[in-house]
Amino acid sequence: MTEETDKRGSAEEHGQDKQDPEEGVQPRGKWANNMEFILSMAGEIIGLGNVWRFPYLCYKNGGGVFLIPYCVFLFCCGIPVFFLETALGQYTSEGGVTAWRKICPMFEGVGIASQVIVIYLNIYYIVVLAWAIFYLINSFKSPLPWSSCANPWNTDVCFSRPGLFANPELFNKDSNWSFLHNISASGYEDYYSNFNETFLLKVSSPEEEFWENRVLRMSHGSGLGDVHWDLALCLLFAWVICYFCIWKGIKTTGKVVYFTATFPYLMLFILFIRGVTLPGAADGLKYYLKPNFSKLAEPNVWCDAGTQVFFSYAVCQGVLTALGSYNKYNNNCYKDCLVLCCLNSATSIFAGFAVFSIIGFMAHDLNIPISDVTASGPGLAFIAYPRALSLLPGSSFWAVLFFLMILFLGLDSQFVCVESLATAITDLFPSRLRRPGAREILVLVIAVTCFLLGLPFVTEGGIGLFRIVDTFGPSGTSLLLIACAETLVVSWVYGADRFYDNIEDMIGYRPSPVLKYCWMFVTPLICVATLLYNLATDSPQSVYSELFGSSASTIAALLIATPLICIPVYIFIALRRDPNNMTTPSKDLRQVSPDKPVLTLCNLVIFQAQRRPNRNPEERNTKTAEELTSFGID
Template identity: 30%
Template sequence: MAQREQWGSRVGFVLAAVGSAIGLGNIWRFPYMAYENGGGAFLIPYIFALLTAGIPFMIMEFGLGHKFRGSAPKVFRSLGSKWEFLGWMQVLVAFVISVYYVAVIGWTINYTGFALNQAWGADPKGFFFGEYLGLTGSPMELGGIRWSILGACTLAWGVTWLAITSGVRKGIERACKVLIPLLFVLVLVLIFRVVSLPGAMTGLDFLFKPDFSKLADFSVWADAYGQIFFSLSIGFAIMLAYSSYLPKEADINNNAAMTVFINCGFSMLAGVMIFAVLGHMAHETNQAVSDVAGAGVGLAFITIPTAINTMPAPVFFGTLFFLCLTMAGVSSHISIVEAVSSSFIDKFGIDRKKTASIVCGLGFALTVIFTTGGGLLILDIVDHFINNLCILSLALAEIILMSYVVGLEDIRSHANATSDFTVGNLWNICLKVVTVGVLGYTFIMNVITDSGTPYGGYANADLIALGWSLLPVAFILSLVLKQKQAAPGFSNNR
């Protein structure tokens, strides 16, 4: 069997891991989560979650990937052949994410061009939903293909294909060495520009002014843990694959801590950038910051363009902002597709270029659905259930398996053996008690909420077809893939 590829340097690996973790959610989800959950006070549960769940889980996944030298299915098979299906479930969820996530990257690419002349006009909301998306009235009413979106998605898939087929060192590592430093530079340039605008400090005060009464609400703590898990790319195959390319002497614990801290630091920077802009927008339109604050797609493609219209040098800010979104999205997309591709390479021994071409080709074909008039509605349902049901359930299954079935001691010893600092019993407790408890609570509450009230007011038939069915379908397909004959070297260790 061919020798496994390796990262060219520690910096290259950390930047790639950070590139995976830093995605669109850091920019449009974290600021709103902080604002909604106590402002500056939210940093207390957020940092607590970072220390008790983010870093411990990352160390565990880095340790697993490094020890068993494989993608998610190979790692879980190494823990016991009956657990291989769990790795495939993570891979299939990652594949679904890659299919719709690239549609949003396509939007950011288009909007980078729109920013050159504020093509969204005086009514960014009407432009986005109408002229640009051609939004239909139902997820099952696809409408026509929006060709500008399809073209941008083609470009994004092409960049990902090029990075994956070029290999770990020459493709992914090189891409992330350019994308991530440039992303940080652009965000810092934007912050330097926007904090001097009228009203910016009001926006920052609104974001960071602490409301300590929120700390008594357990849902705030659950949201902090949820944000950590959603933003770190843990629990769905990516970090297992990336860490499998580390050299044998790699510092597991330090790499994990650096990845988590850099990712969370970027979230803080994004919060400063977004709320400085919102503060200026509120000042210019004589509104309260609370009236203009938002999250998700609406923030990125409606609120920010509206804010850009009120700013001096709108071309400068608009172009850089959407470039930042594009780079954050592309670096994450590369990591997601690598997690999928590496799994099929490991299992079936197919060469990298052929595997990546099949994965990217199939992914692109399915992405076409999200470039139609009903694409946003389909994306909304799929993304909700992927985040609130699939990722949480698989991360919970992984941590329960490791904590109470397989045991954490071997992985802890393996990680400590090559690390500058070691983790002890407190690490075990954080994973077995804190992480299991919070993930379990959050998952159960999500299921109860979605079972009681149809998400987004969509028809139950749409929610079943596009949402509730995802996990059962992934389970069935994972069993099929598990039964397929593997290439020599896949069933190693145990």
């Protein structure tokens, strides 16, 4: 790096705010070191989806073959958008809304749309942590309350099959099987052979009944019903933890992630070691990775791969921009993004080994097909995996480890989302919210508001509402359209070459030119193609009307339309406010090569340099001299 670059970086490192200082207004903070940024980003992108969604999609869509479409979407969409958002935050030193306002005022709505998605996540995602806390509390009981049918919430059709591994004494000669209606061990096999199909369709496992009748307590009528106050207390406790993780800003967030981002890896590794040493684990791993190349011809496989990449990399939510905005100006965010993307995908694959080794053991122990115990989402975390853990000796110990892992996997994703929203709001009103004590009050208001809005999810009908918001809140439709807008704005409106110049000014070299063409052509085309396929094949109304009545389609439409409508609304606002400067970047942004074309293609100039309006030569020279003086250059 040159002496001039070092001086420039030094000026930026000390929190140059690019705004007129006001009395009592605190400067914008920076990460204490690069490791805090790395761990915060890792905590956000590595979450529950790595454990309960990727392994299921992998086995469902051709095993190891699923990695082919997954990698295609990763390199063509995931990494380009991930790096774009992170670099944008670092360059502008602004949150998810004001960053877009500064590079292109007309598309401030793109940032607003991403914050609406973050609001959805802040409200409903933490409900999973409330469930995890509820299970964690019950994991200290022995025997585990979901391992038997002798509980008040169990029904007459509850049936528990004891496992040989955890209960070998039950399979000895003359064992006592009185808990199965006085059936002896010698009659155990005959007992199962006499089941008729009607009874098999009616029976339910104790794990399912604990989840449905004890945790969710679902009502069979329409509407939300009563609030379950024990779950509400778990939700409140989750919000208290979340609040104190981030109430002081990145000063606390950067320290907390040292634990919350690394502890789940320790738990996952312990569960993996335990899983692969169990009988039947090899069958589970084979089922997980066995390639089926015929699946590559199915469009659903490619759609699932794209959806997984967008969800697991937290793109189009403004979170990456917010976290990147706290970097020092000359941080090598390009290298950081590549490392984080590799870490995220490797974690997903490794989590599959931990999950399917346990599932293979459970299928072996209960002598049932693996397909009967595979599940995704809450079904894996709160039914299938607890069932497998209850079959192990010392089941309470393993259950505590598992739900601690679930809690911390979700916790850092949750409080980073809250941090992103707080950052965006603070950057919108810096003169008011960067004063002493304002940060704590803002985060408290966000926490209390989201807690109250989250109470409907812990009611009798809350699981139906949860599924609707989970599907249509941060939906594939919304994320694909926002990703398409982001790449088109940066590459064709702001100018891909100008953005490359900005990145080179920050990190000292130009990234791979492949990213430029992904932003310009590949990523938007893939997003549009995937979106059209989703719209042509999905029928959400018929699926979710059973879960939440006739209003399900209305709720789904509102959830999708609310963020997307922000984009055209803010285009109209910019048109009314200042039609001559709708695409003009802020004067605060450093442009090292203002006279270079903003976009070229195959050495052909597509768009010339964009001149800033109302700046005569004398004023421009004066401004340049002031910039050089601020960096210590005479």
